[in-house]
Amino acid sequence: MTMTATKTATGALPGPPAGKKPRRRARRILLHAVLAAGAFVTVFPYLLVVLTAFKSRSQLNSTEPWLPGLPPTTANLTTLLASDFPRYLGNTLLMTVALTAGQLVFTTFAAYAFARLRFRGRDALFWLYLATLMVPGAVTVIPLFLIMRELELINTWWGLLLPHLLGTPYGIFLMRQFFRGLPAGIEEAARIDGAGPLTVLVRVLLPLCRPALGTLAIITVISSWNSFLWPLIITSGDDTKVITVALAGLRNGIGVDQNLIMAGGLIALLPMLLIFIFFQRYIVRSVVLTGLK
Structure with missing residues (x-):
């Protein structure tokens, strides 16, 4: 079949079959979900470093590790910079x-x-x-x-x-x-x-x-x-x-x-x-x- 024969009445080439679009979209969503999960696992330890650095010892024991301490404190950084x-x-x-x-x-x-x-x-x-x-x-x-x-x-x-x-x-x-x-x-x-x-x-x-x-x-x-x-x-x-x-x-x-x-x-x-x-x-x-x- 020639290219001309496959054209629609308006002269445009037909798109992919309707069944392939949802599959392609689902694969893309799955790929982005896997990449987002990998990025989160990679970044999460650094986030813990930042959050813990601005917590006091009492806040470390009273809050979850992934939650910030309120109010944040710079006492830890000040102690190190003074040493x-x-x-x-x-x-x-x-x-x-x-x-x-x-x-x-x-x-x-x-x-x-x-x-x-x-x-x-x-x-x-x-x-x-x-x-x-x-x-x-x-x-x-x-x-x-x-x-x-x-x-x-x-x-x-x-x-x-x-x-x-x-x-x-x-x-x-x-x-x-x-x-x-x-x-x-x-x-x-x-x-x-x-x-x-x-x-x-x-x-x-x-x-x-x-x-x-x-x-x-x-x-x-x-x-x-x-x-x-x-x-x-x-x-x-x-x-x-x-x-x-x-x-x-x-x-x-x-x-x-x-x-x-x-x-x-x-x-x-x-x-x-x-x-x-x-x-x-x-x-x-x-x-x-x-x-x-």
Whole structure:
């Protein structure tokens, strides 16, 4: 049957059968219901953090966890901000900035070498290094601690930063794949003009790598800010204590104050929330990029 034969008397094409419309609508409603339930389960713990942070201890015991305390109180936040908690927040910020800068610099150089430079054993060395992704991080904690102890870097900033400052296998793999996806003709044209490897990298390739660099920066910021195990093991003083370790320390006192812990969690959560609000476009782009790569 031709297209002309299927047209109605008015000349318009017939729509879907009447029985399919309710099915399609029902599927859409079911899909939205499942997504709404998943979003609620994801957001509900954060809602509890916010509600509990603004409750007093008496309100915590007299109201349901999912209901706000009336009137809300800022005493928990005031107590933490009057203690050493802002200092721990600054330590975390300093660690995150240092690790992110180190990752971007050293990972970029290593990835460029693995992607563009030619030397003996390049591919074997790269795949051997990439194989360390299969090793759980908890396995390397004790050897790293022993190395730092021999170097007398326990409870120092160098001991806190060095294991993750010079790049990670995942970051090098991500940047290497991005470099390999760039047209080789751009680099060859720069070399014909007399540019060396460093000039090609800095002035030609890096401007094209902003999406990959943004992805790596976002991943590093989130992982550094939430890092807990290594800072807990390598640091013991207030000069290098980060906010995740400080939050864990709030549970060590006699009589755990849930309101104070939730207030500390809210303070630790706010920077990540602000980053998501202002850089959500780049975060979505990073998810797409990592999925494609």
